[in-house]
Amino acid sequence: MKYKLEKPVHGSIGTEKYQCTIEWRNGQFISDEPLSNGGTDSGPDPFTLLLSSLASCTLITLRMYIERKGLDIPSIAVNTNLYQSTKDGQLETIIDRDILFTSPVDEEVKTRLQQIADLCPVSKLLMNQVKVRTFIYKEGDTVTINYANENITVVWRPKFCQHSTRCWTQLPMVFKPNLKKWIDPDGAAPERIEEQVRRCPSGALDFKYNSPEDSKPDNN
Template identity: 50%
Template sequence: MKYLLETPVRGILGTEKFRTAIHWRNGILITDEPEKLGGRDLGPDPYSLLLSSLVSCTLATLKMYIELKGLDIPEITVEANMFYRIENEGTVIRIERKIEMHHVSDSEIRQRLIGVAENCPISKILKGNIHILTEFKNKKSDR
C-alpha cells in the first residue's frame, strides 16, 4: 500500500481538555473546541478542519486550472459550511460550497469551473466510499 503522505499526521492531546497539537510534515497546528463545548477556542475544531481541507483543495485545483487555461481571474474566494438534513434514508450531512470570482460573466466558463471544483481530490474523497481502519498502537514504553 502506498500512502498519500510520507509522514502520517499525528495528534497529541494532553491535560488541556480539548487543546490538541496536530503534527504535520512541516510544523504543528493547534486545534480546540469552541468555548460553548468546553474548549478554549485556541484553534479550529474538527468540523472547521474538514471544511478547510475542502476549501483549500478547491482553491488550489481551481488555481491550477485557471493558470493552465490562461484565464484572467486574479482572485478566488471559496466558503463552505455543513448542516444535517432529514431525507428518505435518514439523517444526511450536507456540505454547501460557494465559489466567488469577479469578472467571470461567461456562463460556460462558470459551469466548467464548477466542474473543476467538483473534481478536486478532497471533493472526490468526501463523495467517495471511505473506510476508516482503527487499531491500537502500543507505545514503546508499554511493551
C-alpha cells in the same frame, strides 16, 4: 497500498480542554473546540478543519486549471459549511461550497469552473466511499515467532497482527505474505527494517540487534 502522506499526521492531547497539538510534515498547529463545547477556541475545531480541506483543495484545483487555460482571473474565494439531518433513520451530511469571483467572469467559464471544483481530490474523496480503520497498540504476553540472522532479530506476534499490508507493501523485500516464513531479515539493511518495524500500529512487531556491537552505526 501506498499512503498519500510519507509522514502521517500526528495528534496528541493533554489535560487542557480541549487543545490538540496537530503535527504535520512541516510544523504544528492547535485544534480546539469552541467555547460552546467546553473548549477555549484557541484553534480550528475538527469540522472547521474538514471544511478547510475542501476549501483549500478547491481553490488550488481551480487555480491550476485557470493557469493551464491562461484565463484572466486574478482572485477566487470559496465559502464552505455543512449541516446534518436525519433521513429514513440515517444521518445525512450536506456540505455546501460557494465559489466567489472578485472580478467579472464569463458565465460559460463559471459553469466550467463549477464542474472542475467537483474534480478536486478532496471533493472526490468526500463524495466516494470512505472507510476509517482504527488500530491500537497491544501489549502483554502472547505467542511470538522470531525471524533472525547473524545480526538482527525481528519478533512477530501473530495474535496482535492487524495490518500486515503496511509491511509488505512498503518493504516487500523483507515481508513476504505468500511464504510461510514471511519475514526475511536479510532482505534489507537492518536500519531500514527497524524503521519499518517501528511503524507497526498494533504491537505485532519488535526489532532488536543480537549484540550491542551490531547496533552501533558504521562511521567508516
